[in-house]
Amino acid sequence: MGITAREVSKRFGDFVALDDVSVEAPTGSLTALLGPSGSGKSTLLRVIAGLEKQDGGEIFIFDEEKTQVPPQKRGVGFVFQHYAAFKHMTVFENVAFGLKIRKRKKAEINKRVHELLELVQLDGFFHRYPAQLSGGQRQRMALARALAVEPEVLLLDEPFGALDARVRQELRAWLRRLHEEIEVTTILVTHDQEEAMELADRIVLMNHGKIEQVGSPQDLYENPANEFVMGFIGPVNRLGDTFVRPHDIEISLHESGSTVEATVDHFVYLGFEVRVELTLKDGQHLWAQVTREDAWHLGLERGKTVHVRIGHSRVFSEPVEDSVPKP
Amino acid sequence: MSVNTIERARPARGPTAPNKQGNPLSRGVAVGYLSLIVLIPLAAVVWRSTEGGAEGFLQAISNPQALASLRLTLLASLFVVAINVVTGTLIAWVLVRDSFRGKSLVNAIIDLPFALPTIVAGLTLLALYGPESPFGLNIAYTRISVGMALLFVTLPFVVRAIQPVLLELDRDMEEASVSLGASELQTFLRVILPNLLPAILSGAALGFARSVGEFGSVVLITGNIPFETQVASVYIFGQVEGDNATGAAAVSVLLLAISLLVLFGMSLLNRWGTRHDR
Numbered sequence: 117m118g119i120t121a122r123e124v125s126k127r128f129g130d131f132v133a134l135d136d137v138s139v140e141a142p143t144g145s146l147t148a149l150l151g152p153s154g155s156g157k158s159t160l161l162r163v164i165a166g167l168e169k170q171d172g173g174e175i176f177i178f179d180e181e182k183t184q185v186p187p188q189k190r191g192v193g194f195v196f197q198h199y200a201a202f203k204h205m206t207v208f209e210n211v212a213f214g215l216k217i218r219k220r221k222k223a224e225i226n227k228r229v230h231e232l233l234e235l236v237q238l239d240g241f242f243h244r245y246p247a248q249l250s251g252g253q254r255q256r257m258a259l260a261r262a263l264a265v266e267p268e269v270l271l272l273d274e275p276f277g278a279l280d281a282r283v284r285q286e287l288r289a290w291l292r293r294l295h296e297e298i299e300v301t302t303i304l305v306t307h308d309q310e311e312a313m314e315l316a317d318r319i320v321l322m323n324h325g326k327i328e329q330v331g332s333p334q335d336l337y338e339n340p341a342n343e344f345v346m347g348f349i350g351p352v353n354r355l356g357d358t359f360v361r362p363h364d365i366e367i368s369l370h371e372s373g374s375t376v377e378a379t380v381d382h383f384v385y386l387g388f389e390v391r392v393e394l395t396l397k398d399g400q401h402l403w404a405q406v407t408r409e410d411a412w413h414l415g416l417e418r419g420k421t422v423h424v425r426i427g428h429s430r431v432f433s434e435p436v437e438d439s440v441p442k443p
Numbered sequence: 444m445s446v447n448t449i450e451r452a453r454p455a456r457g458p459t460a461p462n463k464q465g466n467p468l469s470r471g472v473a474v475g476y477l478s479l480i481v482l483i484p485l486a487a488v489v490w491r492s493t494e495g496g497a498e499g500f501l502q503a504i505s506n507p508q509a510l511a512s513l514r515l516t517l518l519a520s521l522f523v524v525a526i527n528v529v530t531g532t533l534i535a536w537v538l539v540r541d542s543f544r545g546k547s548l549v550n551a552i553i554d555l556p557f558a559l560p561t562i563v564a565g566l567t568l569l570a571l572y573g574p575e576s577p578f579g580l581n582i583a584y585t586r587i588s589v590g591m592a593l594l595f596v597t598l599p600f601v602v603r604a605i606q607p608v609l610l611e612l613d614r615d616m617e618e619a620s621v622s623l624g625a626s627e628l629q630t631f632l633r634v635i636l637p638n639l640l641p642a643i644l645s646g647a648a649l650g651f652a653r654s655v656g657e658f659g660s661v662v663l664i665t666g667n668i669p670f671e672t673q674v675a676s677v678y679i680f681g682q683v684e685g686d687n688a689t690g691a692a693a694v695s696v697l698l699l700a701i702s703l704l705v706l707f708g709m710s711l712l713n714r715w716g717t718r719h720d721r
Contacts, residue, residue: 167618187621194622200615204637204719213633214623245719258619265623 117179118143118301119164119269124173126159126325133159134170135325141269141318143178146295146302148316150309152348156325157305161271164303165192177268193262193300197274199254201246207233207257208242214265232260235294252283256290263298270302276311288314309349313337321345343432353402357431364427365404367392367414375423383416392416394424485699492692503693511670512678513697515589519674520654523593524647531601532643538602539609553603556596561659568592569664584666589674592660597650604646605639612638641716648709652702 119141126134134156141147149157162168164175166187174183182190202210211232215225233239236256246254255275262270275291276284292315295302306312312319313333321328321336321344328348329341340346346359353360368375381401382393390411392404404424406414414422492500503509538550556564568591570576573583582588612635620630658676665672667681675698682691 165622167622187618188624188626190622192622194619196615196619198613198615200613200619202616202619202634203613206719213620213625217624217629247720261619261623 117141117176118145119147119303120174120176120179121160121164122174122176124160124163124170124175126156126163126168126170132325134163134173136173137322137325137327139320139327139330141301141303143301144299145317146304146315147318147320148312149303149305149320149322150312150348151307151322151328153307154324155322157307157322158273160322161273161303161305164269165194165271166190167194191268193265193267193270195255195258195262195270195272195275197277199246199251199258199278201249201254201258203246205245206242207238207244207246207249210246210257211261211264213261218265228264229260232264235263235297236260250283251279252287255279255287259294263300267300270300272302272304274305274307276308277306284311291315313349321348323348340430346430346432351405355396355400355402355426358426358429359432360402360426360429362391362403362405364429365402366425366427367394367404367406367410368423368425369414371423372425375425378422378424380416380418380420380422382418383411385411390416394422396424488692488695488699492689492696494692495689499689500693500696503687503690504697506690508669508673509675509678509690509694512673512675513694515586515673516655516675516698517701519586519589519593520651523590523597523654524651526594527597527601527650528643528647531598531646532605532639535602535605535609539606553599556598561596561657562663564595564660565592565663568595568660573664583664584668584672586672588664588666589661589672592664593654593657596657596660597654600650600653601643601646604642604649608639608642637716641713644709644712644716648706651705655698655702655705 117140119139121137121139124134124137125132137156137160139147139149139160149160151157159168163170163173164177166175166182166185170183174181176182177191202213205213208229211229212225215228220228230239230242233242236259238253238256238260241249241253241257246257249257255278259275276287279287288311295315304312304315316333318330319333319336320330323344329336329345331339336345336349340349343359346352351362353362353365367378371377377397378394380392381395384391385408388408390406390408392406392411393401394404395401416422492503495503534553538546538553568588569583571578572580572588572591574581582591616634616638617630620634621627625633656676657674658680661674662677662680665674665677667673667677669678673681675694679691679694679698682688682694
């Protein structure tokens with residue numbers, strides 16, 4: 117196992133950041149710690165890195181206990197949300213930092229730094245200062261800096277959180293390719309479910325310092341363990357106790373045994389998808405996702421009466437507050 | 444000199460970049476005011492110093508007593524600044540990074556040497572370390588007393604220059620350094636200190652300039668013994684009292700030149716220290 121956190125707990129005053137959390141990241145995998153802010157995901161990552169002292173629990177990296185090992189000696193590469201660039205050093209010096217601390221030979225440092233800068237596509241920028249780089253470039257530099265010391269594991273704390281949407285999208289695709297290339301065991305912390313689904317083999321979904329569900333992106337989407345998971349991992353409509361994804365709602369012009377009458381309140385074209393807001397006969401509101409062909413065939417207009425059939429839906433027996441964290 | 448000007452002495456960035464066009468009226472007011480308050484009096488001193496011609500000027504500044512006082516002033520100031528750089532950094536660090544009871548009180552006390560009239564400071568020092576010292580510690584009329592008085596009045600400069608920079612320093616940088624294998628000492632020397640350097644330098648420069656011209660706090664405790672404990676400002680005062688206005692002006696000009704040189708040198712160093720911000 118690449119990384120194991122066992123029964124980790126951490127409090128900040130009265131706030132319980134981590135409540136007996138156990139997480140594993142298999143060797144070579146990219147595991148996402150996903151959750152809303154305040155769910156404890158960043159704290160867990162910092163505990164693994166040794167940057168935060170846990171109140172209880174144990175940390176193993178490649179089955180070696182690191183619980184009491186200082187951060188300098190844990191063999192982790194850490195990437196921060198706001199880059200944490202050494203602003204008084206050039207790109208070259210930033211990346212070379214860990215190697216200089218390890219007193220490597222100059223020629224070796226030179227070679228390694230240039231290799232890494234090539235890997236992160238910054239080789240032409242080695243003499244610049246961080247202030248002269250864009251956010252995306254700074255974060256790639258930070259990644260090269262973390263990789264320079266050949267860490268056993270890579271920990272990324274919201275690495276794209278400070279970047280704008282387009283750069284974020286580019287860097288995500290780039291990071292996925294990079295991970296396939298270097299195959300270092302990685303944990304990524306993010307609050308963005310799309311980012312987690314796009315990048316991770318495994319998602320650990322956290323909420324209020326506990327784990328709600330662990331599984332592949334598909335697992336979490338198809339078989340959410342509870343209401344919270346279903347709501348966090350994708351859009352959802354709630355009708356009484358029933359939860360249904362907007363794309364599992366079929367709209368038809370004809371009544372049949374399993375349909376309910378509804379009125380179209382509003383509809384929005386979003387390119388390939390059309391979002392239709394509806395009011396059911398009993399007054400409940402919901403929205404459906406249909407393709408633009410379907411929308412065209414239905415001849416949608418405001419106030420039109422249609423018939424909806426709820427497809428694949430779920431009922432969770434226990435309310436989310438009491439949900440038991442899955443191992 | 445107020446505390447605020449010190450705090451603003453750190454490098455400006457972002458939207459405060461100078462406007463090349465400027466507003467002619469406000470520029471005129473600024474330059475006019477600066478001339479009236481600073482440049483004209485300085486020019487008058489320079490003009491006054493040359494009243495005896497170049498020969499008179501040279502004679503005035505090569506007076507052995509004048510030279511001795513200048514030498515003492517400069518050496519004492521350098522010594523005081525060197526100590527301030529270390530202790531000032533330490534105090535600023537404790538005030539920003541540690542939390543302890545009475546911290547805000549300590550923080551307020553740092554400004555006391557600014558607020559206190561220097562002659563009062565001199566009086567206090569004399570009472571504490573003079574012939575009637577309650578601790579039996581009599582350093583009055585010695586060279587140690589010169590350093591003591593200068594240390595007292597220049598304490599806030601480095602502390603107040605570093606504090607805001609340290610407050611805004613990105614803590615993630617330190618964690619990144621640690622996660623890359625650097626010890627706490629290595630992190631301080633390689634990551635924190637280089638980022639504090641511009642602030643330390645500007646604090647040191649202001650402290651030095653203040654120290655070179657200090658009068659009130661030294662005049663009582665040092666006893667002003669020529670060739671022994673007499674600093675330049677007190678020598679100048681003596682010359683004025685003795686009706687040698689030209690001699691006083693000549694030494695003043697020399698002090699002025701030294702202060703300017705130091706400020707200029709420090710601002711060059713500062714530009715170098717912040718080269719990565721541009």
